[in-house]
Amino acid sequence: MKTASNNHDELGKCFVQHLSAMTSDILPKQIDRLWQDIVTRYGEPQRAYHTLNHIEQLLVQFENIKHYLAEPHITALALYYHDVIYDPTRSDNELKSADFATDALSPYLSPEQCQQIYALIMMTANHQIDESIDSVKYSDAAYLLDMDLSILGAPWPTYKQYAKAIRQEYAHVADDNYRDGRTAVLQGLLAHPKLYLTDHYYNQLETQARDNINHELTLLAAL
Template sequence: DNEAQSAALAEKKLAGRTDPSRLDRISAMIVATATHQVPPFDGATATRDASLFLDMDLSILGAAPDAFDAYERAVRREYHWVEELMWRAGRSAVLKSFLARPHIFHTQEFRQRFEPQARENIARSLAALANG
């Protein structure tokens, strides 16, 4: 529930510093990092902002292999309490969900820059998870 907690913290820290509708959009974008699906906003600008925000959050997937591998190790440390077999199954499901999408990234800019490397990194990570 770290996404919901982060959104609540943003709402608390930004309350009174921006208009409520903007704060609602900020909160929705933070919560959307749980699924990486763009929230249904009314305006094209908010949708574009959310797309960029989510793509930035996922950009590590398309990083150089050594940086991606370090990220994967950090995620495993974050979930150290999860039993190994459960970890492999859960992490594999998450990574497979990204590969199943027509595009990992929402914007053309991020697709061009990161998509091929992201797919390679994810495939390599899935192989490592399968092989133990």
Template sequence: MLKQFKELFNRHAALISELRARHEGRPYHNWNHILAILYLASKHPHLINDIEAFFWMAVFHDLIYRSDRQDNEEKSAAAAQESLIALISEARLTLVCLGISATAKHQVPEGLSPAETQDIAFFLDCDLAILGTDSETFSTYDAAIREEYAWVPEPQWRSGRAGVMKNFLGRDPLYFTAEMRKEFEASARYNMKALIKELSA
């Protein structure tokens, strides 16, 4: 993991401990998901312009997570705003909140500087990297998501989940950055097509 990420963990240990505790009990959207994003990002430091903004996007983006609600990203961004307002600059906080909110539709907001655009684009790519992992890891991920949506009846789950996968498949490319496309795009498309076939059986 990047030295700067480790330093931020240490510098804000009390806050991080609180955030980590609020991720407990989730099959997928837990603290391991946050760490996976940061470890993956650490492999491509040249794609990050604002290390601290990226860090806070990652640790706050799923803070509020209820699968039966549609405002998780909005509430997570609001929580970041409240928690970080005294810790980072207004400009950096704005970028953090924009990045968190962008996970709702996984689209980069318009009107940003090239550096800000790249930071959010790479963050969104890291968030969706799980789609392009090996088949076993992808299956484990999908089972965890199903567990988070255990309240949804099977027919509706199959239809809804297939719709999500088809929406992602309709994006060309799926990943914004060339590095992530090279590493994950082909596998992600294979995994999603296989899952759609399985859900339609």
């Protein structure tokens, strides 16, 4: 069984591989500095769900679907950076994360590559895809967004731990306010015709995700 540190070592190695595949104009010590910045951010004390364990879970899934992606290295880097800035008291975390990624990577990647990563991260704010992008980029974005929401379709015990971790991140919010806010978020998710945009995730997780959300709504209503 892997320890957390081993998992994070593997995450670091994968980060090196993806970034190195996109540019030869970067030194190992520069990649290591970028990775250590990511580790520091995801290790902040206000996080309970949005940690490196979340990124590890996404990268495990990425390995299973990367053959569907047109630009897997771009998508992988977007996964690494999409929650790099996370303050539960703010509503601009995705924007701040996208800016952080661009600032960190722009010395090494092309403007187009940085813009693609920026755009992918920004789509995680409302989990909607910019309809103006071409079909290839649309498909990659759909997989990234589905991976990010895959926790919703996990077995109930795993989902329950996720919901508990989210509550922990919002410990500064009173119970009544949290119940109301979380209920609105979950009801908003249920209002989508489809939670998952790709057939791969829709077929596997849609039914379980809706069951989980309804179960959490029932528990919230009892508070």
